[in-house]
Amino acid sequence: MNFTKTTEQDSKYNHLEKMSIVELLTNINNEDKTVPLAVEKALPQIEKLVEQIVAKLKNGGRLFYMGAGTSGRLGILDASECPPTFGVSPNLVIGIIAGGDQAIRNAVEFAEDSLNQGWQDLQKHNISDKDVVVGIAASGTTPYVISALEACNKNNIITGCISCNKNSPLSLMAQFPIEPVVGPEFVTGSSRMKAGTAQKLVLNMITTSTMIQLGHIKGNKMVDMQLSNNKLFDRGTKMIMAELHIPREEAEDLLTTYKNVRLAIKNYNNG
Known part of the structure; x- marks a missing residue:
């Protein structure tokens, strides 16, 4: 060739x-x-x-x-x-x-x-x-x-x-x-x-x-992203608020507890 x-x-x-x-x-x-x-x-x-x-x-x-x-x-x-x-x-x-x-x-x-x-x-x-x-x-x-x-x-x-x-x-x-x-x-x-x-x-x-x-995106969101700074924690909080229709404070509490957007949403739905 x-x-x-x-x-x-x-x-x-x-x-x-x-x-x-x-x-x-x-x-x-x-x-x-x-x-x-x-x-x-x-x-x-x-x-x-x-x-x-x-x-x-x-x-x-x-x-x-x-x-x-x-x-x-x-x-x-x-x-x-x-x-x-x-x-x-x-x-x-x-x-x-x-x-x-x-x-x-x-x-x-x-x-x-x-x-x-x-x-x-x-x-x-x-x-x-x-x-x-x-x-x-x-x-x-x-x-x-x-x-x-x-x-x-x-x-x-x-x-x-x-x-x-x-x-x-x-x-x-x-x-x-x-x-x-x-x-x-x-x-x-x-x-x-x-x-x-x-x-x-x-x-x-x-x-x-x-x-x-491999399943690491939900919809179009990075639900498995690492929460390594304030910007990403804020983004994760907004994802949870939008998905679950809950106020910011509740979303922040969930994210603080589970440290992962996917887990926060899953456990809220299971709870």
Whole structure:
């Protein structure tokens, strides 16, 4: 198969340093507008992967994201937001980045080039065929991620990926590839821009649709969210007031007692 790395092709724009601020912003925005359309074309691919993830998580499995650099950070971001948003264990969706946690803030030289560290990092979590591993790489050529998925395939672990190049080595390695092809970046090769945005949109879709399928949303509300600050406690109180048609004080008492919107509503109805 032909593989063209569109994420590395020359920008459609030139002489960026001569543009005014408003020209820069307008042109970046015009490029950004194309990203949701690229993701839309990948919806059938996303659906296939989400079906696999839901099935595995319903049977006690976990979802792993793996990436290097920006891609790794985006996976960690998405994973870290699942417990507060959906009230799930931090061990249900796990983000792994090449170079370890220090790479979240600072680039770790050559970490993405390792051919065995990815699988070793997964083994630290006792990875098994109950789990799903999704590799994230805008280029689709990151050795750390590709080699990890190869090892997963050999061990009967379902693999997916998010790459912004068609028919990349990563896409060919993954059993369920997702390919939002966003084309050349405004700044040539700066795949933290459109490619990163596309990856973020896809990650949002994967975890949100999975968590809804797993029953962590009621109506359209985050009834399992963690009440980790005053804003969220207030939101939870309003949810209970609206659902049960009770005054604020009573709703606050329920939430203080049960520390969870779903439990507060359930126990009120049972009481």
